[in-house]
Amino acid sequence: MSYNSTGENEFNSPQNLTVPSASSPVENSVKEPCTTPLSNDTLYSNTNSPSDSCVKPLCDAASEKKSQCNEGVKYVSSEGVKCGWGAFTPACLQFFNTPKGVLLFLCVASFLQGMIVNGFINTVITSIERRFDLHSYQSGLIASSYDIAACGCLTFVSYFGGNGHKPRWLGWGVLIMGVGSLVFALPHFTTSQYEVHLPKENGMCSSNQSMPCAESVSILSNYRFVFMLGQFLHGIGATPLYTLGVTYLDENVKSNYSPVYIAIFYTAAILGPAAGYLVGGMFLNIYTHIGKQMDLTPDNTLWVGAWWIGFLGAGAAALLTAIPILGYPRRLPGSQRYIIMRVSEAHQLKDGSQEMASDPAFGKTVKDLPRSLLLLLKNPTFIFLCLAGATEATLIAGMSTFGPKFLESQYSLSASEAATLFGYLVVPAGGGGTFLGGFIVNKFKLRCSRIIKLCLLCTVTSLLAVFIFFIHCPNMPMAGVTQMYDRRILLESSLNLTAACNTECDCLREIYSPVCGSDDIMYYSACYAGCKKKKSILDSGKTVYYECSCVLENDPSGFAQAIPGKCTSSCERTVLLLFMFFVIFFTFLCSIPALTATLRCVSDRQRSFALGIQWIVVRTLGAIPGPIAFGSMIDLSCLVWQDQCGEQGSCYVYQNSAMSRYTLVAGIVYKVMPSYYFTFTSPSLPAPPNPNSPSFKNKSQLQENQFVSKIMARF
Numbered sequence: 001m002s003y004n005s006t007g008e009n010e011f012n013s014p015q016n017l018t019v020p021s022a023s024s025p026v027e028n029s030v031k032e033p034c035t036t037p038l039s040n041d042t043l044y045s046n047t048n049s050p051s052d053s054c055v056k057p058l059c060d061a062a063s064e065k066k067s068q069c070n071e072g073v074k075y076v077s078s079e080g081v082k083c084g085w086g087a088f089t090p091a092c093l094q095f096f097n098t099p100k101g102v103l104l105f106l107c108v109a110s111f112l113q114g115m116i117v118n119g120f121i122n123t124v125i126t127s128i129e130r131r132f133d134l135h136s137y138q139s140g141l142i143a144s145s146y147d148i149a150a151c152g153c154l155t156f157v158s159y160f161g162g163n164g165h166k167p168r169w170l171g172w173g174v175l176i177m178g179v180g181s182l183v184f185a186l187p188h189f190t191t192s193q194y195e196v197h198l199p200k201e202n203g204m205c206s207s208n209q210s211m212p213c214a215e216s217v218s219i220l221s222n223y224r225f226v227f228m229l230g231q232f233l234h235g236i237g238a239t240p241l242y243t244l245g246v247t248y249l250d251e252n253v254k255s256n257y258s259p260v261y262i263a264i265f266y267t268a269a270i271l272g273p274a275a276g277y278l279v280g281g282m283f284l285n286i287y288t289h290i291g292k293q294m295d296l297t298p299d300n301t302l303w304v305g306a307w308w309i310g311f312l313g314a315g316a317a318a319l320l321t322a323i324p325i326l327g328y329p330r331r332l333p334g335s336q337r338y339i340i341m342r343v344s345e346a347h348q349l350k351d352g353s354q355e356m357a358s359d360p361a362f363g364k365t366v367k368d369l370p371r372s373l374l375l376l377l378k379n380p381t382f383i384f385l386c387l388a389g390a391t392e393a394t395l396i397a398g399m400s401t402f403g404p405k406f407l408e409s410q411y412s413l414s415a416s417e418a419a420t421l422f423g424y425l426v427v428p429a430g431g432g433g434t435f436l437g438g439f440i441v442n443k444f445k446l447r448c449s450r451i452i453k454l455c456l457l458c459t460v461t462s463l464l465a466v467f468i469f470f471i472h473c474p475n476m477p478m479a480g481v482t483q484m485y486d487r488r489i490l491l492e493s494s495l496n497l498t499a500a501c502n503t504e505c506d507c508l509r510e511i512y513s514p515v516c517g518s519d520d521i522m523y524y525s526a527c528y529a530g531c532k533k534k535k536s537i538l539d540s541g542k543t544v545y546y547e548c549s550c551v552l553e554n555d556p557s558g559f560a561q562a563i564p565g566k567c568t569s570s571c572e573r574t575v576l577l578l579f580m581f582f583v584i585f586f587t588f589l590c591s592i593p594a595l596t597a598t599l600r601c602v603s604d605r606q607r608s609f610a611l612g613i614q615w616i617v618v619r620t621l622g623a624i625p626g627p628i629a630f631g632s633m634i635d636l637s638c639l640v641w642q643d644q645c646g647e648q649g650s651c652y653v654y655q656n657s658a659m660s661r662y663t664l665v666a667g668i669v670y671k672v673m674p675s676y677y678f679t680f681t682s683p684s685l686p687a688p689p690n691p692n693s694p695s696f697k698n699k700s701q702l703q704e705n706q707f708v709s710k711i712m713a714r715f
Contacts, residue, residue: 081097081329081330081331081332081333082094082097082329083096083097083101083327083328083329084327085326085327093327096324097328097329097332097333098332098333099249099252099253099261099332102167102248102249102252102328102332103249103261103264103265105321105324105325106170106241106245106248106249106265106325107264107265107268108268108317108321109170109174109241109245109318109321109322109325110241110242110245110265110266110268110269110272111268111269111271111272111275112174112177112272112314112317112318112321113177113234113237113238113241113269113272113318114268114269114270114271114272114273114276115272115273115275115276115279115310115314116177116181116184116234116272116276116310116311116314116315116318117146117231117234117238118272118273118276118400119272119273119274119275119276119277119279119280119310119423120276120279120280120307120310120311120314121142121143121184121231121401122143122273122276122277122400122401122402122403122404122419123276123277123280123281123284123307123310123404123415123419124280124284124305124307124310125139125143125401125402125404125405126404126405126408126415127284127288127304127305127307127415128142128227128307129650130301130302130304130650131194131220131288131304131307132187132220132221132223132224133220133221133642133649133650134221134224134649134650135631135635135648135649135650135651136402136631136632136634136635136650136651137628137631137632137635138221138224138631139224139401139627139631140401140402140627140628140629140630140631140632141224141228141627141628141631142224142227142228142231143231143397143401143627144397144623144624144625144626144627144628145227145228145231145232145235146231146232146234146235146238146623147235147397147619147620147623147624148232148235148619148624149231149232149233149234149235149236150235150236150238150239150615150619151615151616151619151620151624152235152236153235153236153239154239154243154612154613154615154616154619155369155612155613155616157169157173157239157240157243157244157612158239158243158244158608158609158610158611158612158613158615159369159372159608159609159612161240161243161244161608162243162244162247162605162607162608162609162612163605163608165330166240166244166245166247166248166330166608167248167325167326167327167328167329167330168326169240169244170240170241170244170245170248170325171322171323171325171326171327171328172240172322172326173236173237173238173239173240173241174237174241174318174321174322174325175237175318175319175322176233176236176237177233177234177236177237177238177318178237178314178315178316178317178318178319178321178322179233179237179315179319180229180230180231180232180233180234180236180237180315181230181234181311181312181314181315181318182230182311182312182315182316183226183229183230183233184226184227184230184231184234184311185230185308185311185312185315186226186230187223187226187227188288188307188308191220191223193289193292194288194289194304196294196296196302204526204527204531204532204533204534204545205502205504205505205507205526205527205530205531205532205549230311237318239615242269242611242615243608243611243612243615244608245265246262246265246595246599246611247599247607247608247611249261249262249265250262250599250607251331251335252331252332252335256442256445257442258596258599259438259439259441259442259592259593259596260438260439260442262438262592262595262596263434263435263437263438263439263442263592264435264438266434266438266591266592266595267431267434267435267438269434270426270430270431270434270588271427271430271431273400273423273426273430274423274426274427274430274431275423276310276423277404277419277420277422277423277426278419278420278423278424278427279310280307280310280419281416281417281419281420281423282416282420283305283306283307283309283310284298284305284306284307284415284416284419285298285305285416286305286306286309287303287304287305287306288304288305288306288307288308290306295543297542297564297565298414298415298416299414299564299565299566300513300564300565301512301513301514301566301652302512302513303414303415305415305416372606372609373613375603375606376602376606376609376610376613379601379602380681381448381452381597381601381681382598382601382602382610382614384677384678384680384681385452385594385597385598385601385614385677385681386613386614386617386618387617387621387673387674387677388455388459388594388673388674388677388678388681389594389614389617389618389622389674390617390618390620390621390622391621391622391670391673391674391677392459392587392622392670392674393618393619393621393622393623393626394621394622394623394625394626394629394666394670395587395626395666395667395670395671396587396622396623396626397622397623397626397627397630398626398627398629398630398666399630399663400426401626401627401630401631402627402630402631402634403422404418404419404421404422405418405634406659406663407421407422409654409656409659410472410473410569410571410576410656410659410660411473411569411571411573412476412566412567412568412569413566414565414566421577425577425580425581425584426584428581428585429581429582429584429585429588430584430585430588431588432585433584433585433586433587433588433589433591434588434589434591434592436589437458437588437589437590437591437592437593438592438593438596440454440593441454441592441593441596446593447600448597448600448601451593451594451596451597451600452594452597452678452681453678454590454593455590455593455594455597455674455678456675456678456679458586458587458589458590459586459587459590459671459674459675459678460675461582461586462582462583462585462586462587462671463667463668463671463672463675465579465582465583465586466583466664466667466668466671467664467668468575468576468579468580468583469660469661469663469664469667470660470664471575471576471660472656472657472659472660472661473569473571473576473656474571474656474657475639475653475655475656475657476522476566476567476569477520477521477522477567478514478521478522478523478524478653479497479499479521479522479523479524479528479529479550480495480496480497480498480499480523480524480528481495481497481524481639481640481653482639483521484496484499485499485500485501485550485553486553487521495639495640497509497524497528498528499550501530501549501550501552501553502527502528502529502530502549502550505527505528505530507524507525507527507528508527509643510643511525511527512524512525512640512642512652513525513526513564514564514565514566515529515531515545515562515563515564515565516562516563516565516566516567516568517529517548517550517551517560517561517562518551518559518560518561518562519551520567521551521567522566522567523550523551523562524640526545526548526562526564528550529545529548529549529550529551529562530548530549530550530551530552531545531546531547531548531551531562532547532548532549533545533546533547534546542563542564543563543564544561544562544563545561545562545563545564546559546560546561546562547560548560548561548562583667598610598611598614599611629666630666633662633663633666634651634654634659634662635651636658636662637654637655637658637659637662638651638652638653638654638655639651639652639653639654639655640652640653
């Protein structure tokens with residue numbers, strides 16, 4: 001007999017007992033019928049304790065049907081659970097053939113998925129709109145294409161993948177996701193170079209300015225279909241990750257450790273978008289055509305950064321990550337004992353129909369799909385958890401897509417600065433909340449009912465923090481947009497960029513290149529500011545416009561100068577950012593507890609399928625309409641639209657008060673609804689055994705005696 005030392009995720013019983021040969025009388029003396037069905041077509045012996053499961057024989061389901069275990073029992077060999085590709089299973093790879101090894105590669109995959117889909121794409125939305133002449137609702141449709149594709153294949157993947165070889169489904173999914181990232185970067189290499197059409201005087205006051213209409217305006221907007229294709233591939237590839245990946249971890253660890261493993265997995269998924277915001281923000285400071293010299297700076301609204309670099313790097317990394325995931329076995333060594341030890345918390349139906357899911361043959365064919373779906377629909381706990389997740393996902397998807405644009409408008413920032421600031425906000429709030437939620441469930445051993453109460457508390461707390469959007473930063477004064485050139489307040493519905501000071505300049509509306517005058521007023525361009533000359537400061541590399549007639553009227557100092565870019569906002573950031581932190585933190589704090597409650601309120605064999613159905617509901621009712629609704633809402637806040645030869649392009653200037661008002665209404669609605677759902681979620685669960693009861697103690701002592709006697713029988 002040999003023993004293994006117990007680790008963090010090991011069972012404290014003798015392991016790897018040496019199995020006698022087939023002719024040994026010891027084996028014949030312990031023949032017992034195998035009648036306990038479990039997953040993966042394996043029948044386990046009827047044991048009275050988890051300890052017995054480590055020494056009692058295991059028999060294959062196929063041989064059970066033929067011989068009913070009359071020919072002797074068979075032990076599960078570790079040869080079938082080695083890590084490798086086909087016959088290539090080197091010993092060095094077995095070091096990773098553990099739950100921690102799986103967690104490592106799944107964390108890398110979820111990190112890349114979050115960085116690509118929820119990080120890079122949200123960061124480059126503004127640059128893509130500018131480069132390809134897209135509206136906000138069109139960019140919102142690009143963001144929603146990911147969820148549309150996921151909904152189309154979730155049922156198929158979760159139902160058949162849940163009963164199949166999960167690592168292979170996961171590996172191929174990560175591979176497809178990597179291809180989608182490369183497709184998303186493709187428009188950069190297939191379009192002509194980005195050209196900024198400026199007159200020779202670079203937008204200054206001069207006569208006879210003209211700019212020919214480009215015939216390719218509508219053609220560029222058609223590239224949104226390529227972006228949508230890339231997002232479709234992202235959605236298809238990421239579908240197994242958050243359904244089969246979660247259940248694969250849950251099946252191969254102790255139930256007590258499962259929330260921690262899943263929390264680490266989701267924390268990596270949260271850190272991915274944060275890294276995407278930070279890295280993507282750095283890439284946006286590089287001009288889209290690397291090496292090309294331009295007079296523009298990242299502060300200029302016509303600047304387009306190198307949005308495509310991140311997708312190339314992350315796509316290549318995803319292709320490499322798929323290789324080790326494809327090498328994992330159907331189940332990890334020793335995972336059977338964790339399944340035996342698991343205590344069911346599945347919702348108990350009055351008609352007892354939930355016992356149907358315990359049948360090993362259930363869920364193997366398509367004809368079982370309607371019955372499996374019916375069992376989930378009859379589970380009110382599962383339904384309310386799905387609806388709560390959908391409403392939360394609407395707010396998360398909308399804010400993650402347009403959060404940087406919100407900060408960009410409120411604080412008069414550049415796109416790269418806003419993306420970086422939002423990344424700094426998401427890293428501690430989202431990542432910390434996700435990990436802490438799993439830690440709380442594990443630390444306090446919360447059952448399903450208490451988990452739902454924790455979710456309700458988090459949702460109500462974040463609802464209170466949403467009211468911070470009553471506060472907003474005022475728009476920077478902009479001549480002809482928010483106020484008249486003589487500093488009088490301009491009506492919101494009117495737009496008058498022409499004044500007596502710039503009438504002779506023949507300024508072009510198509511050229512939007514804001515400048516900040518020495519009078520602290522922002523102008524549509526140097527031309528509309530009446531600037532006639534410019535000079536470059538060699539030390540700083542910045543350009544200064546002077547002899548600006550419109551600035552002279554409002555500048556008592558008489559300098560009449562202007563610098564490129566937006567005027568710096570003096571609005572206080574601390575309070576708004578702090579409460580936004582609380583909204584994000586408490587929203588993600590309940591994510592892992594809600595996921596744990598979902599896994600526990602359904603039967604073991606329905607977990608993958610239940611997660612698939614839940615993701616369909618969350619995406620259909622939440623993640624898909626979220627970016628589209630928020631994009632349309634933000635468009636309603638627009639003050640100045642891009643005008644390209646009579647065609648409306650992207651929005652240049654937003655009204656901050658309207659944007660905050662719409663965000664407040666959306667936050668209240670999509671926080672009240674999950675609070676309602678969590679309030680009326682009351683699972684009907686079997687009562688847990690009381691460890692202090694005399695019957696429980698007697699049964700535990702009897703099981704221990706049986707375990708010792710069976711060990712001694714082998715000698």
